[in-house]
Amino acid sequence: MSRLLAAGLTVVLAAVLAVAAALGIVALLQATPDQPNTPLITYEQAGQGS
Secondary structure, three states, X not given: OHHHHHHHHHHHHHHHHHHHHHHHHHHHHHXXXXXXXXXXXOOXXXXXXX
């Protein structure tokens, strides 16, 4: 009976660790800051009177 109990506890512990790891990965992916939308190349504006 003790082997069955140990096996059951191992399965439960593995499931809990898997769920915690999945939730941690999702939390890390959502914590990334938004990237700024700045262009790499900028062009100077021509004068209005030309």
